[in-house]
Amino acid sequence: MTRIAAEWTRRDDLNAMLAAIDPDADQCRFVGGAVRDALLGIEAADIDIATRLLPDEVMARLEAAGIRAVPTGLAHGTVTAVLPGGPVEITTLRRDVTTDGRHAEVAFTDDWREDAARRDFTINALFADPVTLEVTDYFGGLADLDARLVRFIGDAGERILEDHLRILRYFRFHARFGGAADPLALAACTGHADRLKALSRERIARELLLLLGSADPLAAVGLMADCGIWPVILPEMQDDGARRLAALLDREAAVAAAPNPLLRLAALLPEDALIADTVAARLRLSKAQRLAMTRFAAPWPVTGSARQVAAQVQPEELVAPWLLLRAPRAMLVDGWHSLKGWQVPEFPLSGRDILALGIHAGPDVARALGEIRRRWVAEDFPDDARIRQIASEVVQAAA
Known part of the structure; x- marks a missing residue:
């Protein structure tokens, strides 16, 4: 029997909360990303719990235990428990009643397998018992995790028709966890690529930036090109977009820079501030993100050190990533390190x-x-x- 082992499973506040809402330890299980990441030895970003309890009952039990409960998505069964160690989402087991590719109407269930079956990928449908930490796997997620295979649960095309965003989620998870690509998944993503047009720009932007924020998104970016995804979501990207991204990744490695999803998005586009602003506006990026995109699209000044450029460009925090993308290679390393932890001095005269x-x-x-x-x-x-x-x-x- 496979068990998870992670520091977060020993959180006192988490275990006290579980004892309060599930004293018999038979109504709740850890689920999804936290379980998957624990099996990979990765620190979990979020902790999710699936439960047979209905949302109102979860709320009542949390409040009786003096734990703040936030009804973050009652229509879909989700309650957030606000704990000292960080919030935890608790969601009632569900099954889909109707879907239209953008939204789903759900009904609650008490069947663990039925809930797992509505999830997207096998590696995201793993449950773990909070007491024994034993993993329950209905669809071969453990084997897929070992093989670094991102695979849809059931028929890939049907899962995409339920939620079109799963196309981009497939490539995001492949960028993070994947080895060899699943040909059935690629075929389904190719066949349904046009359905991404029906999604809100905000959902596309969020998923795209998450994908580009992975350690090395280059292979996934290439697969998306093969499947015809980029002409649908980023028609401004030209044939050499992947090459420019590869060059940026190489420059990031040269200075040990952390991934900057917005900078990587700019790398996919031509060096044109108008195009960058058009893309940012269409994706409903924030005002600050739009400003960053247009800055990153501009050519690096032909004269001046990195610090001298930073003294003349506002906001100055955009200069280091701009340098990373656009500055001559010869000044990259010294320029990057000269800006690290440095701020433009205050001009002493008035x-x-x-x-x-x-x-x-x-x-x-x-x-x-x-x-x-x-x-x-x-x-x-x-x-x-x-x-x-x-x-x-x-x-x-x-x-």
């Missing part, structure tokens, strides 16, 4: 200082300040003595 040097109030003050700051940046932010010398030179030249 208009009052310029007035004190004899320039009359008005536009000449701003012009003098601009020229002094330009020289201050060009000299790599010298000390106060030098900056005041520069100020004197600028004022004298303007006299």
